Structure formats: structure tokens, C-alpha cells
Amino acid sequence: MTELLLVPVDDNVVFPGMTVVIPAAEVGPVEAGEQVLLVPRHEGTFAGVGTVADVSERTRLPNGVTAVQLTGVARGRAGSGRTDDEGRLRVEVTTHPDATERDGRVRELETTYRAVVEEVLELRGDDGRGAAFLRGIDEPGALADTAGWAPEIPYDEKVSLLGTLDVRERLELALRLQRERLAELQVRKSLREDVESGAAKQQREYVLRRQLEAIRKELGEGGDDAGSGDDYRAKIAEAGMPDHVREQAERELARLERGGEQSGESSMIRTYLDWLLALPWAQRSEEQLDPGAARTVLDADHTGLEDVKDRIVEYLAVRKLRRDRRQELGLSEDDKKAGTILTLVGPPGTGKTSIGESVARAMGREFVRMSLGGVRDEAEIRGHRRTYVGALPGRLVRALRDAGTMNPVILLDEVDKVGADWRGDPSAALLEVLDPAQNHAFRDHYLDVEIDLSQVVFLATANQLDTIPGPLLDRMEVISFDGYTVEEKVAIARDHLLPRQIRGAGLTPDDVSADESALRLVVSEYTRESGVRQLDRSLGKLTRKIATEIASGADRVVVDTDVVRRHLGRQRVFTESVERTAVPGVATGMAVTGAGGDVLFIEAAAMTGDEGLVLTGQLGDVMKESARIALSWVRSHAAELGIAQDAFTGRSFHVHVPAGAIPKDGPSAGVTMATALVSLLTGRPVRHTVAMTGELTLQGRVLPIGGVKQKVLAAHAAGLTQIVVPERNRADLDDVPADVAAQLEFHPSMTINEVLDVALEPATDPALEVAA
Numbered sequence: 001m002t003e004l005l006l007v008p009v010d011d012n013v014v015f016p017g018m019t020v021v022i023p024a025a026e027v028g029p030v031e032a033g034e035q036v037l038l039v040p041r042h043e044g045t046f047a048g049v050g051t052v053a054d055v056s057e058r059t060r061l062p063n064g065v066t067a068v069q070l071t072g073v074a075r076g077r078a079g080s081g082r083t084d085d086e087g088r089l090r091v092e093v094t095t096h097p098d099a100t101e102r103d104g105r106v107r108e109l110e111t112t113y114r115a116v117v118e119e120v121l122e123l124r125g126d127d128g129r130g131a132a133f134l135r136g137i138d139e140p141g142a143l144a145d146t147a148g149w150a151p152e153i154p155y156d157e158k159v160s161l162l163g164t165l166d167v168r169e170r171l172e173l174a175l176r177l178q179r180e181r182l183a184e185l186q187v188r189k190s191l192r193e194d195v196e197s198g199a200a201k202q203q204r205e206y207v208l209r210r211q212l213e214a215i216r217k218e219l220g221e222g223g224d225d226a227g228s229g230d231d232y233r234a235k236i237a238e239a240g241m242p243d244h245v246r247e248q249a250e251r252e253l254a255r256l257e258r259g260g261e262q263s264g265e266s267s268m269i270r271t272y273l274d275w276l277l278a279l280p281w282a283q284r285s286e287e288q289l290d291p292g293a294a295r296t297v298l299d300a301d302h303t304g305l306e307d308v309k310d311r312i313v314e315y316l317a318v319r320k321l322r323r324d325r326r327q328e329l330g331l332s333e334d335d336k337k338a339g340t341i342l343t344l345v346g347p348p349g350t351g352k353t354s355i356g357e358s359v360a361r362a363m364g365r366e367f368v369r370m371s372l373g374g375v376r377d378e379a380e381i382r383g384h385r386r387t388y389v390g391a392l393p394g395r396l397v398r399a400l401r402d403a404g405t406m407n408p409v410i411l412l413d414e415v416d417k418v419g420a421d422w423r424g425d426p427s428a429a430l431l432e433v434l435d436p437a438q439n440h441a442f443r444d445h446y447l448d449v450e451i452d453l454s455q456v457v458f459l460a461t462a463n464q465l466d467t468i469p470g471p472l473l474d475r476m477e478v479i480s481f482d483g484y485t486v487e488e489k490v491a492i493a494r495d496h497l498l499p500r501q502i503r504g505a506g507l508t509p510d511d512v513s514a515d516e517s518a519l520r521l522v523v524s525e526y527t528r529e530s531g532v533r534q535l536d537r538s539l540g541k542l543t544r545k546i547a548t549e550i551a552s553g554a555d556r557v558v559v560d561t562d563v564v565r566r567h568l569g570r571q572r573v574f575t576e577s578v579e580r581t582a583v584p585g586v587a588t589g590m591a592v593t594g595a596g597g598d599v600l601f602i603e604a605a606a607m608t609g610d611e612g613l614v615l616t617g618q619l620g621d622v623m624k625e626s627a628r629i630a631l632s633w634v635r636s637h638a639a640e641l642g643i644a645q646d647a648f649t650g651r652s653f654h655v656h657v658p659a660g661a662i663p664k665d666g667p668s669a670g671v672t673m674a675t676a677l678v679s680l681l682t683g684r685p686v687r688h689t690v691a692m693t694g695e696l697t698l699q700g701r702v703l704p705i706g707g708v709k710q711k712v713l714a715a716h717a718a719g720l721t722q723i724v725v726p727e728r729n730r731a732d733l734d735d736v737p738a739d740v741a742a743q744l745e746f747h748p749s750m751t752i753n754e755v756l757d758v759a760l761e762p763a764t765d766p767a768l769e770v771a772a
């Protein structure tokens with residue numbers, strides 16, 4: 001214990017490691033090389049812990065005062081004291097150097113502390129010196145003490161920090177203080193930015209307005225003619241608005257005129273009036289509902305899709321009868337039979353959007369497409385209130401503006417991709433829009449007037465049903481698009497896609513013609529899809545190449561299989577199953593993925609290990625369960641399957657489903673997984689002509705699944721001919737087009753044993769069975 005001169009430091013805290021300069025008169029009689037105890041003091045009250053400091057030198061400050069430079073060394077606590085001859089207080093001091101051991105928690109605190117302080121430094125516009133200083137500090141206690149430098153941290157907190165002798169506690173405290181400091185800095189920064197951007201915007205607007213005035217003057221237009229009150233008055237009078245809307249418009253106009261041009265509100269009022277005027281209040285298309293004529297239009301635009309067209313024509317016929325016989329049927333004026341909306345569901349590129357367009361054409365109405373993909377916010381449908389900065393009307397109002405009539409066909413595209421989050425549920429807004437009891441008085445938040453949507457025909461499209469919100473689905477009448485057969489695709493290419501591509505490439509039918517075998521080649525070897533998107537793209541590529549030939553002087557090109565191969569290059573889609581199923585352990589399944597029907601190859605492998613089952617390929621929980629069921633069933637029937645019981649001991653099994661082919665309905669891969677495992681364990685390869693689907697139970701029963709038609713079409717397109725489906729899906733096979741069904745052999749199965757009988761090559765060599 002040593003006796004040191006006590007030097008009070010008023011309202012300031014000097015930490016070990018800090019250097020301060022204090023007027024010599026306040027310090028007292030000390031020489032370089034001596035030590036003193038610096039103790040923080042506030043309104044006469046001393047802090048409990050101070051800092052032992054080295055006196056390094058005396059300097060003369062620019063103002064002539066002599067000062068002493070002191071550097072903090074360690075924490076120190078004052079014990080008993082006495083007043084010396086010169087009236088100075090000298091105290092017994094116990095020093096408390098920092099303990100240096102570091103445990104995991106301290107290390108963790110250090111890392112977090114550094115990260116937080118770096119962020120603080122960045123916000124404060126550190127030039128790198130602060131960061132370098134921080135890096136130079138190695139001891140955890142000293143690191144915590146760096147909080148003592150922060151000007152934003154109040155005296156009391158600094159005193160507590162100095163008084164915290166335990167290094168870990170000190171770090172915890174320092175971290176809390178720095179976090180608070182960071183939060184405060186962040187708030188200040190965003191406030192500053194808000195103010196700046198607001199001011200910049202206003203300034204910009206002001207400058208632009210001044211320029212506009214100058215330009216008008218230059219043009220001799222004087223004042224502000226365009227968009228003036230009179231101008232609006234005339235437009236409002238002509239717009240044919242319903243009374244309540246016109247009154248609202250006039251009220252706003254009066255506000256505009258009262259406020260004068262310079263008022264900050266005027267541009268907002270103008271924008272609002274422009275939007276009100278943009279709606280086609282008085283415009284209607286004369287509706288045609290002749291079913292025969294409609295059918296002609298639908299047939300002209302689309303090949304195939306007979307069921308779809310039938311359903312649409314029925315819908316139109318019902319609509320027409322209800323309209324014409326409203327009185328006889330005792331229907332109210334409101335009843336438009338718009339309660340259900342036709343929803344076209346199916347894989348991409350199957351013509352859902354384009355048939356929607358045809359429906360509009362058939363009904364003699366305008367068509368607008370309103371994409372709902374990724375809409376999460378109710379305000380996107382219904383607009384933002386005008387009080388919201390940058391407010392705009394919602395998509396419905398914009399759709400009506402784009403349509404130019406109040407009775408268009410509006411296609412709600414991708415209803416299955418509507419999401420909801422904290423900003424509100426867009427599907428609730430949609431429900432209101434679609435509800436005939438409410439939609440004659442739809443209120444957009446921005447326009448804030450009632451808009452009559454009851455004349456609009458709504459259609460919807462979706463890739464899948466399962467993600468459509470339930471209450472919406474209740475209102476929908478679903479029409480499924482299951483994808484096209486090879487022959488249908490060829491016909492679509494010949495009648496629609498190719499002629500359009502030919503025109504698009506600047507060619508005429510005199511320049512090019514294509515034979516059917518060439519189109520079939522493009523369909524089957526260059527595309528793999530349920531719809532016709534890739535097909536359209538491939539034909540586009542082909543016609544562009546031909547256009548180049550014609551432009552370079554060629555006479556006329558007849559597209560045959562050679563031309564296709566020359567222009568489209570190597571074939572893209574292989575009939576893979578022959579190759580893939582050549583080895584035991586691979587089975588061909590059928591699935592419906594987000595892109596429609598597809599075939600997938602499920603692979604099984606075994607290795608030494610005790611992990612039981614390993615699954616790879618981004619499988620959902622349901623698929624993982626299917627795989628477990630498959631393995632359990634195979635194990636429990638090993639003997640009858642001719643699998644040695646020890647085939648399972650000390651071995652792990654690995655089931656892989658290639659990415660990109662993950663079925664939407666997880667359980668339908670059950671039989672395929674079991675077949676792959678049995679194939680692996682018996683060494684019997686799966687027949688390369690067989691494709692299968694079905695849910696498997698632990699008892700080995702095969703349960704029905706969905707999407708039969710889509711799956712069968714995909715298997716057919718992939719060149720498979722033996723199709724295994726659950727017995728209870730037998731009825732669904734009627735949906736498969738007859739020309740496709742004629743080329744396939746179906747095997748409805750009740751049990752997995754029946755599946756295996758069809759799927760596996762016979763056991764050839766008994767030795768193989770054991771070897772696996």
C-alpha cells in the first residue's frame with residue numbers, strides 16, 4: 001500500500017490508459033515520476049474507485065498556465081488519509097490491476113464489443129483511427145475501458161464502469177453502454193436523413209416549378225393553363241362520373257383553387273384529380289354472350305382444350321340466360337352470377353392466360369391482366385390512404401384505367417402466389433372484390449370513393465390449388481389444365497406458335513414451311529414440359545436462324561428433321577430411363593412438380609454404417625416419412641422378397657431424389673422408393689419401360705394419389721409405356737386422351753407386391769440376390 005496525493009477530477013472520469021493534462025495548480029506539488037490517485041468528483045461527492053496515474057511531465061499550455069500530464073495506470077481505492085503540511089490530502093491507496101485470464105464468455109464478449117464499437121465508429125464517420133486504436137488494445141479489461149472515451153456516455157455510467165473491478169462484469173456493462181450508444185446514433189442518423197431527403201424533395205419541386213413557369217412564359221402560355229381549375233372543371237363535367245364521385249371531385253377542385261398554385265398541397269390534389277379522371281367512369285363495352293360465336297372465337301385462338309372451352313361456353317350461356325330472364329327468374333338487379341369466378345389451374349405455358357384473353361374477345365370486352373405474384377400487402381390491391389407519403393391507388397383501379405372500360409375481363413394472374421404478412425392480408429381485399437354483395441361499392445383507399453366493380457368479369461389463374469387461401473378457393477370454379485400430349489403440342493405448334501414466330505421473324509409462309517415430323521422432333525427431343533413455353537422458344541430460335549438464311553439469299557426453306565438438328569443443335573432431352581435404370585437401385589417415378597407432370601429417378605444405395613436411413617435432395621417431411629415407410633416395409637418382408645436378413649445389419653441406406661423433381665404431393669413417391677430399395681437389395685434392375693406412382697402404407701397397400709393425367713402425359717412424353725398407378729385411381733385413367741392411352745399399358749395395383757411384379761426384371765442369377 002502506498003500513500004498518494006489525491007487529485008479530484010470534477011465531472012470527469014479518467015480511466016487507466018488515458019492521458020490527461022490538468023493545470024498544475026489543481027494537481028499540487030508533484031514531480032515527474034511520482035504517482036497520484038485521480039478520483040472522479042461530482043458536486044463534492046467522490047467516486048469509490050479512482051485511477052492511479054503516472055505524472056509524466058509538466059508542460060506549459062498555450063494560455064501560459066503550467067499543466068501536468070498524467071497517464072492512468074490502474075484502478076485504485078483510497079483508504080485512510082491525512083492532510084499534509086501544504087494542506088493537501090494524501091491517502092493510502094490499494095491498487096487493483098486487471099486480472100488477465102480470459103474464459104470463453106469473456107472472449108465472446110470481446111468479439112461482440114468490438115463489432116458493436118466498429119458500427120458506432122462507422123456511424124460517427126471514423127477515419128480509421130478509431131478502429132486502429134481499438135485493434136491495438138489487447139487486454140479485455142482495457143477493451144472495456146475504451147467505453148470511457150465515448151462522449152455520449154454520461155458521467156454516472158462512466159463512474160460505474162470505473163468502479164467495476166471484475167473484468168467480465170465490466171465488459172458486460174461496457175457492451176450495454178455501447179449498444180445504447182449505437183441505438184441512439186442510429187436513430188439520430190435516420191432522423192437526419194428523413195429531414196434531409198424531405199427538404200431536398202421540396203427544394204427540387206420548387207426549382208422545377210419555377211422552371212416550368214419560366215418555360216410557359218417563354219411559350220406565351222402565361223400563368224398555368226394546363227391543369228388549371230377551369231381545365232379540371234371541364235374534364236370533370238365530361239367524365240360522366242356518378243354523382244357521389246363528381247361531388248368529391250368538385251370538393252377537391254375547390255380546395256385546389258382556394259389553396260392557390262404555390263400551396264404545398266396543390267400538387268397532391270392535382271395527382272388525386274388526375275387519378276379520378278383516369279377512371280373510365282362512363283365507358284362500357286357492349287357485351288356479347290352468344291355461346292356459338294364465343295365457341296368460334298375460342299376455337300380460332302386455341303387448339304385442343306375441348307373441356308376447357310366447353311366449360312367456358314357453359315359459363316357464358318348461363319350468364320346470358322340469367323341476364324335475359326332476370327325478371328322471369330325473379331333475380332335481383334345485383335345478381336350477376338359473378339359469385340363464382342372461373343379459375344384456370346395448371347402448369348405454366350398451358351395457355352391459361354391466353355385463353356383468358358380469348359374469353360374477353362369472345363365476350364366483346366376489354367382484357368387486363370393483373371398479376372398477383374408476390375403481392376403481400378393489402379395496399380397493393382386497395383391503394384394507400386392519401387395521408388401516406390407517395391400514396392397511389394391500388395392495382396384494381398390501375399387495371400380499370402388500363403382497360404378503359406368499367407366492364408372489362410380482369411384476369412387475376414397467379415392467385416396461388418398471393419401471400420400475407422404483417423401489412424395485411426391481400427386475399428381479404430380480393431374476397432371483397434369478388435363478392436357480388438360487396439363489389440358494387442368497392443372503396444380504394446386512395447381514391448376514397450365507391451367504385452362499382454359488379455360489371456367486371458373476373459377470371460383467375462393458378463399453377464396449383466394447395467396454396468390458394470381457403471376462403472378464396474370457396475368462391476372459385478376450378479377448370480384444370482393438365483398439359484398437352486405430344487400430338488396436341490404438334491398441332492399447337494403448327495397452327496399457332498410457328499405461324500406467329502414466322503411473322504415475328506419478318507418471314508411469310510412463302511419463305512418457310514415445316515413438316516409434322518420436324519415439329520414432332522422439336523416437341524419430343526428438344527423440350528420437356530407440360531405446356532408449350534420451351535416449344536415456343538425453340539421454334540423462335542429456329543425461325544430466327546431461317547430468317548438469317550433467307551436474308552442471306554436462300555430461296556425457301558422447308559423445315560424437316562435435318563434442318564431442326566442443324567439449327568437447334570444436339571438433342572436436349574434424352575430418353576433417360578434406359579440408361580438410368582440399367583443398374584439395380586434406380587426406379588422411375590412420376591410426379592407433379594411446380595412445372596407440371598414430370599418423371600423422376602429415385603436412387604437407392606447401401607453402405608456400411610449404422611445410420612439407418614439417409615435422405616438427400618431437399619425432401620419435405622412427408623417424403624421423408626414415405627422413405628422410412630418404404631424401408632420398414634422392405635425390411636419386414638425381406639425373407640419373402642428373397643433378401644438375406646443380414647443385408648440390413650451394419651448397413652445404412654441412402655435414398656436420393658434429384659433436385660428439381662420434388663413432387664408437390666410427397667407421399668406419391670412411396671412405391672417408387674420401395675421399388676428402388678427392393679431393386680437394390682435383390683439386384684434386380686427396374687424395367688426401363690415402367691413408370692410408377694402411389695402412396696405406400698406399412699402394410700404394403702398402395703393408396704391413391706393426385707394428378708394422374710399430368711403424370712401419365714409426362715411419362716408418355718418421356719417414352720415410358722408401362723404405367724403403374726394405384727387401383728383406386730383407375731377411374732382417373734379415363735381423363736387420359738385416347739390417343740395417348742392407346743400407346744400405354746396401365747397396371748392399376750392394390751399392393752406393392754403387384755407393383756414389384758410389373759416393375760422388376762426377373763431374378764436371373766440367385767447368386768446376385770445374395771451378393772447385394
Ligand SMILES: Nc1ncnc2c1ncn2[C@@H]1O[C@H](COP(=O)(O)OP(=O)(O)OP(=O)(O)O)[C@@H](O)[C@H]1O
Binds near residue numbers: 303304349354492
Ligand atoms: N392450346 C393452345 N393453342 C394455341 N396456343 C396455345 C395453346 N396453349 C398455349 N398456347 C400458347 O402458349 C403460350 C403460353 O401460354 P400462356 O402464357 O397463356 O400460358 P399460361 O398457362 O398462362 O402460363 P403461366 O402459368 O406461366 O402464366 C401463349 O403464347 C399461348 O398462346
